[in-house]
Amino acid sequence: MMKKVLLLTALVLVLPFAAFAGSSVDFTNGGGTLSGTNSGLTLTGSTLIAANGLGGGLITGSNLGTVSFSTGVLSGGTLQMGGTFAAGGAFTISGNGTGGIPNGVIFNGSFTGPVTWTLITLGNGTHNYTLTGSLTGTWYAGGTINGATVQLTINTGRGFFNGKTTVSSGDTNFTTVPEPGTLSLLGTGLIAIGGIVRRKLQMLRS
Template identity: 40%
Template sequence: MRTTLWVLVLGLLLLAPGVVEADTLTFRFQGGTVAGTTALSNSDDPSELTEVSTTGVTIQGALGTVEFTTGAWNDSTWSFDPGGSITITSNGTGGLPAGVLFSGSFTSAGTWTLISYADGTSEWVFESQVSGSASPELLAALGLSSDISQFTATITIKINAATGIGTVEFGSIVSHTPEPGTLALLGVGLGGVALARMRRLKNGKNK
Protein backbone atom coordinates (compact mmCIF):
# COMPACT_ATOMS: atom_id res chain seq x y z
CA MET A 1 0.00 0.00 0.00
CA ARG A 2 2.81 2.37 0.93
CA THR A 3 4.64 1.63 -2.35
CA THR A 4 1.48 2.26 -4.35
CA LEU A 5 0.98 5.60 -2.63
CA TRP A 6 4.53 6.72 -3.37
CA VAL A 7 4.21 5.79 -7.05
CA LEU A 8 0.92 7.68 -7.34
CA VAL A 9 2.49 10.75 -5.74
CA LEU A 10 5.45 10.48 -8.12
CA GLY A 11 3.05 10.17 -11.05
CA LEU A 12 1.21 13.33 -10.08
CA LEU A 13 4.49 15.21 -9.82
CA LEU A 14 5.63 13.96 -13.21
CA LEU A 15 2.36 14.90 -14.87
CA ALA A 16 2.14 18.31 -13.22
CA PRO A 17 2.47 21.24 -15.63
CA GLY A 18 6.00 22.53 -15.98
CA VAL A 19 7.49 25.78 -17.15
CA VAL A 20 8.70 25.50 -20.73
CA GLU A 21 11.62 27.67 -21.80
CA ALA A 22 9.84 29.37 -24.69
CA ASP A 23 10.05 32.83 -26.16
CA THR A 24 7.13 35.22 -25.98
CA LEU A 25 4.58 34.45 -28.68
CA THR A 26 3.13 37.56 -30.34
CA PHE A 27 0.29 38.10 -32.81
CA ARG A 28 -0.11 41.54 -34.43
CA PHE A 29 -3.45 42.72 -35.80
CA GLN A 30 -5.21 45.74 -37.23
CA GLY A 31 -8.74 46.99 -37.81
CA GLY A 32 -11.86 45.49 -36.35
CA THR A 33 -14.12 47.04 -33.75
CA VAL A 34 -13.91 46.41 -30.01
CA ALA A 35 -17.20 47.26 -28.33
CA GLY A 36 -19.62 46.16 -25.64
CA THR A 37 -21.50 47.31 -22.58
CA THR A 38 -21.10 44.30 -20.26
CA ALA A 39 -18.05 42.71 -21.94
CA LEU A 40 -15.43 43.68 -24.52
CA SER A 41 -15.72 41.95 -27.87
CA ASN A 42 -14.73 42.30 -31.52
CA SER A 43 -16.75 39.26 -32.62
CA ASP A 44 -19.05 41.35 -34.81
CA ASP A 45 -16.06 42.89 -36.60
CA PRO A 46 -12.92 40.74 -36.05
CA SER A 47 -9.45 42.22 -36.46
CA GLU A 48 -7.12 41.18 -39.28
CA LEU A 49 -4.09 39.09 -38.29
CA THR A 50 -1.03 40.71 -39.90
CA GLU A 51 1.98 39.19 -38.12
CA VAL A 52 3.00 36.18 -36.05
CA SER A 53 6.36 36.27 -34.32
CA THR A 54 8.69 34.90 -31.70
CA THR A 55 12.40 35.57 -31.14
CA GLY A 56 14.19 35.19 -34.46
CA VAL A 57 11.09 34.34 -36.51
CA THR A 58 8.55 36.76 -38.02
CA ILE A 59 5.77 35.93 -40.48
CA GLN A 60 3.88 38.85 -42.03
CA GLY A 61 0.97 39.36 -44.40
CA ALA A 62 -2.81 39.22 -44.50
CA LEU A 63 -2.75 36.05 -42.40
CA GLY A 64 -6.22 35.62 -40.92
CA THR A 65 -8.28 36.99 -38.03
CA VAL A 66 -8.08 37.73 -34.30
CA GLU A 67 -11.35 37.47 -32.37
CA PHE A 68 -11.97 37.77 -28.64
CA THR A 69 -14.68 38.32 -26.04
CA THR A 70 -13.91 39.01 -22.39
CA GLY A 71 -15.85 37.94 -19.34
CA ALA A 72 -18.54 40.26 -17.97
CA TRP A 73 -17.63 43.57 -16.34
CA ASN A 74 -17.73 43.46 -12.53
CA ASP A 75 -18.54 46.80 -10.87
CA SER A 76 -17.38 45.61 -7.45
CA THR A 77 -13.85 44.72 -8.61
CA TRP A 78 -13.55 47.18 -11.51
CA SER A 79 -12.36 44.39 -13.76
CA PHE A 80 -13.72 41.80 -16.18
CA ASP A 81 -14.63 38.45 -14.66
CA PRO A 82 -12.85 35.27 -15.82
CA GLY A 83 -14.48 33.77 -18.87
CA GLY A 84 -14.86 34.66 -22.49
CA SER A 85 -12.53 33.43 -25.19
CA ILE A 86 -9.93 34.30 -27.80
CA THR A 87 -9.50 32.62 -31.18
CA ILE A 88 -6.73 33.34 -33.68
CA THR A 89 -7.35 31.85 -37.12
CA SER A 90 -5.09 31.53 -40.17
CA ASN A 91 -6.18 31.63 -43.81
CA GLY A 92 -3.27 29.37 -44.77
CA THR A 93 -0.95 32.02 -46.20
CA GLY A 94 2.60 32.95 -45.19
CA GLY A 95 3.56 29.34 -44.56
CA LEU A 96 1.09 29.04 -41.69
CA PRO A 97 -1.37 26.13 -41.46
CA ALA A 98 -4.96 26.96 -42.38
CA GLY A 99 -7.39 26.90 -39.47
CA VAL A 100 -7.23 27.78 -35.79
CA LEU A 101 -3.75 28.79 -34.62
CA PHE A 102 -4.78 29.35 -31.01
CA SER A 103 -8.01 28.93 -29.08
CA GLY A 104 -8.41 29.56 -25.37
CA SER A 105 -10.31 31.22 -22.55
CA PHE A 106 -9.48 33.90 -20.01
CA THR A 107 -8.97 32.26 -16.62
CA SER A 108 -8.46 35.26 -14.36
CA ALA A 109 -9.97 38.71 -13.90
CA GLY A 110 -8.98 41.05 -16.71
CA THR A 111 -8.08 44.73 -16.51
CA TRP A 112 -8.68 47.31 -19.26
CA THR A 113 -6.52 50.41 -19.02
CA LEU A 114 -5.84 53.44 -21.21
CA ILE A 115 -2.14 54.28 -21.11
CA SER A 116 -0.84 57.62 -22.44
CA TYR A 117 2.80 58.07 -23.45
CA ALA A 118 5.14 61.05 -23.54
CA ASP A 119 5.11 61.13 -27.36
CA GLY A 120 1.38 61.87 -27.33
CA THR A 121 0.24 58.38 -28.32
CA SER A 122 -1.99 56.18 -26.20
CA GLU A 123 -3.16 52.59 -26.20
CA TRP A 124 -5.75 50.43 -24.54
CA VAL A 125 -4.26 47.48 -22.65
CA PHE A 126 -6.13 44.35 -21.55
CA GLU A 127 -4.27 42.00 -19.16
CA SER A 128 -5.34 38.59 -17.90
CA GLN A 129 -4.38 34.90 -17.80
CA VAL A 130 -5.31 32.49 -20.56
CA SER A 131 -5.51 28.72 -20.97
CA GLY A 132 -5.80 27.08 -24.36
CA SER A 133 -4.32 25.15 -27.27
CA ALA A 134 -1.92 26.19 -30.01
CA SER A 135 -1.67 24.42 -33.35
CA PRO A 136 1.35 22.05 -33.43
CA GLU A 137 1.90 23.14 -37.05
CA LEU A 138 2.10 26.77 -35.90
CA LEU A 139 4.69 25.89 -33.24
CA ALA A 140 6.71 23.97 -35.85
CA ALA A 141 6.60 26.93 -38.25
CA LEU A 142 7.97 29.18 -35.50
CA GLY A 143 10.56 26.67 -34.31
CA LEU A 144 8.90 26.29 -30.90
CA SER A 145 8.55 23.09 -28.88
CA SER A 146 5.42 21.00 -29.46
CA ASP A 147 5.34 20.55 -25.66
CA ILE A 148 3.51 23.89 -25.41
CA SER A 149 0.61 22.89 -27.67
CA GLN A 150 -1.55 23.11 -24.53
CA PHE A 151 -0.59 25.81 -22.08
CA THR A 152 -1.51 28.58 -19.68
CA ALA A 153 0.12 31.99 -19.96
CA THR A 154 -0.18 35.65 -19.20
CA ILE A 155 -1.93 37.50 -22.01
CA THR A 156 -1.64 41.17 -22.88
CA ILE A 157 -3.76 42.71 -25.63
CA LYS A 158 -2.64 46.19 -26.68
CA ILE A 159 -4.58 48.38 -29.11
CA ASN A 160 -3.36 51.77 -30.33
CA ALA A 161 -6.16 54.23 -29.53
CA ALA A 162 -5.67 56.17 -32.78
CA THR A 163 -4.78 53.54 -35.38
CA GLY A 164 -6.45 50.38 -34.07
CA ILE A 165 -3.21 48.46 -34.62
CA GLY A 166 -2.54 46.06 -31.77
CA THR A 167 -0.83 42.96 -30.47
CA VAL A 168 -1.70 39.84 -28.51
CA GLU A 169 1.28 38.77 -26.41
CA PHE A 170 1.62 35.48 -24.53
CA GLY A 171 4.24 35.28 -21.78
CA SER A 172 5.26 33.03 -18.84
CA ILE A 173 4.09 30.00 -20.81
CA VAL A 174 3.42 26.87 -18.73
CA SER A 175 2.90 23.61 -20.62
CA HIS A 176 0.00 21.24 -19.91
CA THR A 177 1.37 18.53 -22.18
CA PRO A 178 3.47 15.84 -20.43
CA GLU A 179 6.48 14.71 -22.44
CA PRO A 180 6.35 11.14 -23.88
CA GLY A 181 9.29 10.11 -21.68
CA THR A 182 7.38 11.22 -18.60
CA LEU A 183 4.37 9.11 -19.56
CA ALA A 184 6.60 6.10 -20.24
CA LEU A 185 8.29 6.46 -16.85
CA LEU A 186 4.93 6.64 -15.11
CA GLY A 187 3.77 3.54 -17.00
CA VAL A 188 6.83 1.58 -15.89
CA GLY A 189 6.26 2.63 -12.28
CA LEU A 190 2.60 1.62 -12.27
CA GLY A 191 3.48 -1.66 -13.98
CA GLY A 192 6.00 -2.39 -11.24
CA VAL A 193 3.41 -1.72 -8.55
CA ALA A 194 0.95 -4.08 -10.22
CA LEU A 195 3.58 -6.83 -10.49
CA ALA A 196 4.62 -6.45 -6.84
CA ARG A 197 0.99 -6.61 -5.74
CA MET A 198 0.39 -9.78 -7.76
CA ARG A 199 3.43 -11.44 -6.18
CA ARG A 200 2.27 -10.42 -2.70
CA LEU A 201 -1.17 -11.91 -3.30
CA LYS A 202 0.36 -15.10 -4.72
CA ASN A 203 2.68 -15.51 -1.74
CA GLY A 204 -0.24 -14.96 0.61
CA LYS A 205 -2.21 -17.78 -1.01
CA ASN A 206 0.74 -20.18 -0.79
CA LYS A 207 1.06 -19.75 2.98
Protein backbone atom coordinates (compact mmCIF):
# COMPACT_ATOMS: atom_id res chain seq x y z
CA MET A 1 0.00 0.00 0.00
CA MET A 2 2.81 2.42 0.88
CA LYS A 3 4.41 1.79 -2.55
CA LYS A 4 1.17 2.95 -4.20
CA VAL A 5 1.17 6.08 -2.08
CA LEU A 6 4.73 6.87 -3.15
CA LEU A 7 3.90 6.22 -6.81
CA LEU A 8 0.88 8.54 -6.72
CA THR A 9 2.96 11.19 -4.97
CA ALA A 10 5.64 11.00 -7.67
CA LEU A 11 3.08 11.27 -10.48
CA VAL A 12 1.41 14.32 -9.00
CA LEU A 13 4.79 15.98 -8.54
CA VAL A 14 5.94 15.25 -12.09
CA LEU A 15 2.94 16.86 -13.79
CA PRO A 16 3.34 20.41 -12.49
CA PHE A 17 7.12 20.39 -12.77
CA ALA A 18 6.88 19.14 -16.36
CA ALA A 19 4.77 22.18 -17.16
CA PHE A 20 7.34 24.36 -15.39
CA ALA A 21 9.93 23.28 -17.97
CA GLY A 22 8.46 26.13 -20.04
CA SER A 23 9.52 27.20 -23.49
CA SER A 24 11.75 29.73 -25.20
CA VAL A 25 11.31 33.27 -26.45
CA ASP A 26 13.34 34.75 -29.29
CA PHE A 27 13.83 38.48 -29.99
CA THR A 28 15.19 40.05 -33.19
CA ASN A 29 16.63 43.55 -33.41
CA GLY A 30 18.11 45.64 -36.20
CA GLY A 31 20.03 48.87 -36.62
CA GLY A 32 21.55 50.92 -33.86
CA THR A 33 25.04 52.23 -33.19
CA LEU A 34 27.66 49.91 -31.72
CA SER A 35 30.44 51.94 -30.09
CA GLY A 36 33.57 50.53 -28.52
CA THR A 37 36.71 51.35 -26.57
CA ASN A 38 38.91 49.33 -24.27
CA SER A 39 36.34 50.14 -21.58
CA GLY A 40 33.68 48.07 -23.39
CA LEU A 41 31.16 47.89 -26.22
CA THR A 42 27.84 49.75 -26.12
CA LEU A 43 24.77 49.36 -28.34
CA THR A 44 22.25 52.22 -28.54
CA GLY A 45 19.28 52.96 -30.79
CA SER A 46 18.64 49.39 -31.96
CA THR A 47 15.01 48.62 -32.82
CA LEU A 48 13.12 45.51 -31.70
CA ILE A 49 11.44 44.12 -34.84
CA ALA A 50 10.24 40.63 -33.88
CA ALA A 51 9.40 38.43 -30.90
CA ASN A 52 8.68 34.73 -31.29
CA GLY A 53 7.12 32.72 -28.47
CA LEU A 54 6.06 35.69 -26.36
CA GLY A 55 2.47 34.78 -25.54
CA GLY A 56 2.72 31.75 -27.82
CA GLY A 57 3.03 33.38 -31.25
CA LEU A 58 5.15 35.43 -33.63
CA ILE A 59 4.94 39.21 -33.36
CA THR A 60 6.58 41.35 -36.05
CA GLY A 61 6.70 45.05 -36.78
CA SER A 62 8.95 47.87 -37.90
CA ASN A 63 9.20 49.22 -34.33
CA LEU A 64 8.17 47.07 -31.36
CA GLY A 65 10.63 48.58 -28.89
CA THR A 66 14.37 48.80 -28.27
CA VAL A 67 17.39 46.64 -27.47
CA SER A 68 20.45 48.12 -25.76
CA PHE A 69 23.49 46.80 -23.95
CA SER A 70 26.95 47.48 -22.59
CA THR A 71 29.73 44.99 -21.86
CA GLY A 72 32.55 44.86 -19.36
CA VAL A 73 36.08 45.99 -20.22
CA LEU A 74 38.24 44.50 -22.97
CA SER A 75 40.09 41.65 -21.27
CA GLY A 76 41.92 40.12 -24.23
CA GLY A 77 42.63 40.77 -27.91
CA THR A 78 41.91 44.04 -29.70
CA LEU A 79 38.91 45.96 -30.99
CA GLN A 80 40.16 45.65 -34.57
CA MET A 81 41.19 41.98 -34.70
CA GLY A 82 38.68 40.52 -32.25
CA GLY A 83 38.87 39.82 -28.55
CA THR A 84 37.05 39.15 -25.30
CA PHE A 85 35.16 41.51 -23.02
CA ALA A 86 34.52 40.89 -19.34
CA ALA A 87 31.15 39.87 -17.92
CA GLY A 88 28.87 42.44 -16.35
CA GLY A 89 27.59 45.54 -18.05
CA ALA A 90 23.87 45.67 -18.81
CA PHE A 91 21.37 44.26 -21.32
CA THR A 92 17.84 45.62 -21.71
CA ILE A 93 14.91 44.78 -23.99
CA SER A 94 11.93 47.14 -23.84
CA GLY A 95 8.57 46.98 -25.62
CA ASN A 96 6.25 49.81 -26.65
CA GLY A 97 2.93 47.96 -26.40
CA THR A 98 2.57 47.46 -30.17
CA GLY A 99 1.00 44.27 -31.55
CA GLY A 100 0.84 42.44 -28.23
CA ILE A 101 4.35 43.35 -27.04
CA PRO A 102 4.38 44.36 -23.34
CA ASN A 103 4.71 48.08 -22.74
CA GLY A 104 7.85 48.65 -20.68
CA VAL A 105 10.96 46.67 -19.78
CA ILE A 106 10.68 43.03 -20.90
CA PHE A 107 14.14 41.91 -19.79
CA ASN A 108 16.75 43.65 -17.67
CA GLY A 109 20.01 41.90 -16.90
CA SER A 110 23.70 41.58 -17.68
CA PHE A 111 26.31 39.37 -19.32
CA THR A 112 27.17 36.34 -17.19
CA GLY A 113 30.42 35.32 -18.83
CA PRO A 114 33.05 36.60 -21.22
CA VAL A 115 31.62 38.36 -24.29
CA THR A 116 33.24 37.25 -27.54
CA TRP A 117 34.01 39.85 -30.22
CA THR A 118 34.90 38.05 -33.46
CA LEU A 119 36.37 39.40 -36.70
CA ILE A 120 35.00 37.69 -39.82
CA THR A 121 37.00 38.16 -43.02
CA LEU A 122 35.04 37.41 -46.18
CA GLY A 123 36.42 36.03 -49.42
CA ASN A 124 36.52 39.48 -51.00
CA GLY A 125 38.68 40.84 -48.19
CA THR A 126 35.95 42.81 -46.42
CA HIS A 127 34.96 42.37 -42.78
CA ASN A 128 32.06 41.86 -40.42
CA TYR A 129 32.11 41.45 -36.65
CA THR A 130 29.94 39.34 -34.36
CA LEU A 131 29.32 39.74 -30.65
CA THR A 132 28.14 36.73 -28.65
CA GLY A 133 27.47 36.37 -24.94
CA SER A 134 25.33 34.66 -22.31
CA LEU A 135 22.81 36.60 -20.23
CA THR A 136 20.92 36.46 -16.97
CA GLY A 137 18.39 38.85 -15.52
CA THR A 138 14.83 39.68 -14.55
CA TRP A 139 11.85 38.75 -16.74
CA TYR A 140 8.91 41.16 -17.01
CA ALA A 141 6.50 38.53 -15.66
CA GLY A 142 8.73 37.88 -12.65
CA GLY A 143 11.61 35.57 -11.87
CA THR A 144 15.14 35.22 -13.19
CA ILE A 145 15.83 33.78 -16.64
CA ASN A 146 18.92 32.95 -18.70
CA GLY A 147 19.65 33.45 -22.37
CA ALA A 148 22.19 34.32 -25.03
CA THR A 149 22.61 36.98 -27.69
CA VAL A 150 24.33 37.18 -31.08
CA GLN A 151 24.80 40.56 -32.76
CA LEU A 152 26.13 40.96 -36.33
CA THR A 153 27.55 44.25 -37.59
CA ILE A 154 27.23 45.63 -41.10
CA ASN A 155 30.13 45.04 -43.45
CA THR A 156 32.97 47.44 -42.60
CA GLY A 157 34.59 47.13 -46.02
CA ARG A 158 38.31 46.41 -46.20
CA GLY A 159 38.89 48.52 -43.13
CA PHE A 160 38.56 47.39 -39.52
CA PHE A 161 36.40 48.49 -36.60
CA ASN A 162 37.32 52.10 -35.84
CA GLY A 163 35.32 52.58 -32.65
CA LYS A 164 31.84 52.84 -34.15
CA THR A 165 29.70 50.82 -36.55
CA THR A 166 26.08 49.80 -37.18
CA VAL A 167 24.39 46.56 -36.15
CA SER A 168 22.91 44.71 -39.13
CA SER A 169 20.83 42.27 -37.08
CA GLY A 170 20.73 40.68 -33.67
CA ASP A 171 19.08 37.65 -32.11
CA THR A 172 18.50 37.10 -28.39
CA ASN A 173 17.00 33.89 -27.04
CA PHE A 174 15.75 33.10 -23.53
CA THR A 175 14.94 29.62 -22.23
CA THR A 176 12.96 28.23 -19.28
CA VAL A 177 10.33 30.95 -19.45
CA PRO A 178 7.49 29.68 -17.17
CA GLU A 179 4.29 28.81 -19.00
CA PRO A 180 1.13 30.71 -17.92
CA GLY A 181 -0.66 28.91 -15.11
CA THR A 182 2.42 26.94 -14.06
CA LEU A 183 2.40 28.21 -10.49
CA SER A 184 -1.30 27.49 -10.03
CA LEU A 185 -0.79 24.00 -11.46
CA LEU A 186 2.09 23.42 -9.07
CA GLY A 187 -0.09 24.54 -6.16
CA THR A 188 -2.91 22.23 -7.27
CA GLY A 189 -0.47 19.31 -7.42
CA LEU A 190 0.83 19.95 -3.91
CA ILE A 191 -2.71 20.19 -2.51
CA ALA A 192 -3.60 16.91 -4.23
CA ILE A 193 -0.53 15.24 -2.74
CA GLY A 194 -1.57 16.32 0.73
CA GLY A 195 -5.07 14.89 0.27
CA ILE A 196 -3.86 11.58 -1.18
CA VAL A 197 -1.24 10.98 1.50
CA ARG A 198 -3.68 11.89 4.29
CA ARG A 199 -6.34 9.47 3.04
CA LYS A 200 -3.87 6.64 2.50
CA LEU A 201 -2.36 7.06 5.96
CA GLN A 202 -5.84 6.97 7.49
CA MET A 203 -6.53 3.70 5.64
CA LEU A 204 -3.27 2.19 6.89
CA ARG A 205 -4.10 3.10 10.50
CA SER A 206 -7.64 1.64 10.35
